[in-house]
Amino acid sequence: MFSFILRKLATVIPTFIGITLVAFALIRMIPGDPIEVMVGERRLDPEMHAAAMQRLGLDQPLHVQYFTYLGKLAEGDLGISLVTREPVTKEFLTLFPATVELAICALIFAVLFGLPAGMIAGLKRGSVFDHGVMGAAMTGYSMPIFWWGLILIMFFSVSLGLTPVSGRIAIEYDIPVKTGFLLIDSYLSGEEGAFKSAFMHLILPTIVLGTIPLAVIARMTRSSMLEVLREDYIRTARAKGLAPTRVVVVHALRNALIPVITVIGLQTGALLAGAVLTETIFSWPGIGKWLVDSISRRDYPVVQAGILVSATIFIVVNLVVDILYGVVNPRIRSHK
């Protein structure tokens, strides 16, 4: 088991090095002089230009610059934002919990509805319910989620006035930050209505971000269920007279869940990409919106950090899923 984890880790290292190279190259590949790009409209005399080059280490040979960059990364230093003059790491740490909170809620929403829907559709293959679920899943899978968000806002917030339009919590609440997760923080603060406000703010973004994972999970659960139900051990279980629910829950579901777990892990990518869109629509102060805002503000250190961080999250989650898969399914462990 230990060597399996080590081997998995070893395959990730070159990818991670590649990602740091991409992030490093990003700033240097933007056409034009980096200093001029950073300064923008303002004029710059040659001396100040040279001084800035030296301060940022841009006068060094590329490989030296790269190793300096790696060294700083190892210390957790992601550079300084050009706009706010704050360390990027600090900004990131305040925004990251917002994205994680949203992503976790979206995933819970997707699993909560996708798993039972897919399961029942698989069990009642060909029924109206099955067709309905599969049609809905296909629609969800094809959904432009940025539009879906606007439609939900239009219906629930503007027409019915049920949910707030944007942000994480109503402005009158000043919640002390403990975990960064507003649902938990607002609950701990004990302030009346704060938890409800945080919860109401979460509903629409959660639905929007969870839609595609929900569709994928429902489809995957259904097909996995169909596959498992054909297996000999299901026939055996039925033949020896077990109750149908026991066959489904104990024998079929447990085996059907294995591929579904992998798919849930793979949804991290969809969640990260979806977070960029969802956060933009709902003005959700997370890393997705931060990334998009930074691009329009030409705040390149932030873009660089955002790309690096998202890729790292994606790599780590997939690594964990790979390892979990090995834990669940011993055949994978010994295979390669």
Added chain:
Amino acid sequence: MTTPVQTVEAVPSFPSPLKEFWQSFSANKGAVVALFIFLFILFCALFAGVIAPHSPIEQYRDHMLTPPAWAEGGSTQFLFGTDELGRDILSRLIHGAQVSLMIAFMSVVMSMIPGVVLGLMAAFFQRYLSPVIMRLMDIMLALPSLLLAICIITILGPGLINTMIAIAIGTLPSYVRLTRAAAMAEINKEYVTASRVAGASTLRLMFVTVLPNCMAPLIVNATLGFSSAVLEAAALGFLGLGVQPPTPEWGTMLSAARDYIERAPWVVTMPGVTILISVLAINLMGDGLRDALDPRLKRAA
């Protein structure tokens, strides 16, 4: 396996590959309906200049935010209403189909061709080239495609061509991996060995002998790539990183419409419904294609 794109002389007692393909494709009713919807959108895109009632960029200043024809206050002059600048939404959607389908088509071509070449190279030169190519693809896969596209747009700047390039690069790894896997399954089969022994060059083996037998999964992947390219182009447009105004692009139309959500819901509804229907149609078609081309995948929904 047969390649349905070729029209081979029908052998007596066997249905032609094309007919066989149509038989299994048309068994999927949803896919047939989707095909007709897609053909309709394609028709709109091809003849946008002829069928669009107005110019997509003409601003009718007297008719700003006119509701659609069926709503109160609408007129048949602007069937789907007008936007905040008084431009006819229907015409913009029809011309937008042109932009979206062109981006999708070009990005599929631009990622499929290098992807197939790289994948074949990885399969044929397993000792030296394969590790290099596959590691590179792993790095590209480490970024979700929308983020990779954003990254590329940051470097290249927004625009029509750059949107195509960004989407194409994002989908490249899937073609490389698929081609490599399919080619490696074929490469040790007898017909390849026979042709090698007969003196066929490596290039001939790659593109003439092996490639045609790897086409089925590639075609299915291209269809899915087509629908995700439409979605991604719209997403980039929505974020302001895609095709720039005044070019009528579905996503860009939505991003401008956000401010009018209360006053003019149709400005938001129409482009979104168009995107959804197009993507849904292409995806359903992809399902049908997969069932027809790749019977082995039939079971995996």
